[in-house]
Amino acid sequence: MELSKVIESRRSIRAYKAGAEVERAAVEEIIAAALEAPSWKNSETGRYYIAISPEKLEEVKNALPAFNQNNVKNAPVLIVTAFERSVAGFDGSGNAVNEAGDKWGAYDLGLQNENLLLKASELGLDTLIMGIRDTELLRKAFNIPPSQEIMSVIALGYRDKEPVRPVRKGVDEVAVFG
Numbered sequence: 001m002e003l004s005k006v007i008e009s010r011r012s013i014r015a016y017k018a019g020a021e022v023e024r025a026a027v028e029e030i031i032a033a034a035l036e037a038p039s040w041k042n043s044e045t046g047r048y049y050i051a052i053s054p055e056k057l058e059e060v061k062n063a064l065p066a067f068n069q070n071n072v073k074n075a076p077v078l079i080v081t082a083f084e085r086s087v088a089g090f091d092g093s094g095n096a097v098n099e100a101g102d103k104w105g106a107y108d109l110g111l112q113n114e115n116l117l118l119k120a121s122e123l124g125l126d127t128l129i130m131g132i133r134d135t136e137l138l139r140k141a142f143n144i145p146p147s148q149e150i151m152s153v154i155a156l157g158y159r160d161k162e163p164v165r166p167v168r169k170g171v172d173e174v175a176v177f178g
């Protein structure tokens with residue numbers, strides 16, 4: 001699919017088709033696409049924890065507030081995204097290279113996650129990023145080490161309802177040319 005079509009078709013989906021499974025191979029393909037993203041010194045600090053079994057799906061859903069739980073209740077896959085702290089943006093002695101510190105890890109994870117979202121769209125899959133979540137419950141669910149910062153949960157599945165495209169700002173509102 002053409003990139004502009006993929007970008008257009010990606011939307012946050014808050015209703016998933018019940019019983020429409022996603023193969024593990026498809027999840028592996030979209031995570032491989034995430035790994036093609038640029039990262040600080042190619043440090044690739046993004047980490048993915050994939051709930052695909054009914055038990056893990058339940059555990060991850062329990063880490064979401066009611067409205068997010070309801071929106072992803074039929075999603076067959078939930079991906080917890082995290083990054084290894086104190087690597088991207090840090091030198092070999094563990095000192096932050098500049099004022100942004102671990103924000104570079106979050107920056108890199110965001111780049112990876114956009115690749116993930118777009119690859120999912122290309123494969124005809126839909127997604128929802130959720131930043132409102134309980135990180136301690138997520139940490140327990142996958143035994144995620146304290147060295148990793150947990151960011152979003154991304155739902156993956158097939159849309160059950162056509163979304164409305166939220167209004168976007170104009171280029172002139174966000175870009176300054178000099």
Ligand SMILES: Cc1cc2nc3c(=O)[nH]c(=O)nc-3n(C[C@H](O)[C@H](O)[C@H](O)COP(=O)(O)O)c2cc1C
Pocket residue numbers: 010011012013014068071128129130131132152163165166
């Ligand atoms: C970091 C981040 C956190 C988000 N958290 C949530 C969330 O907890 N629940 C939700 O329904 N949508 C969440 N969203 C989705 C945004 O609301 C959505 O991307 C935005 O409204 C634009 O819509 P679109 O994705 O369809 O273009 C989140 C998006 C991002 C990037």
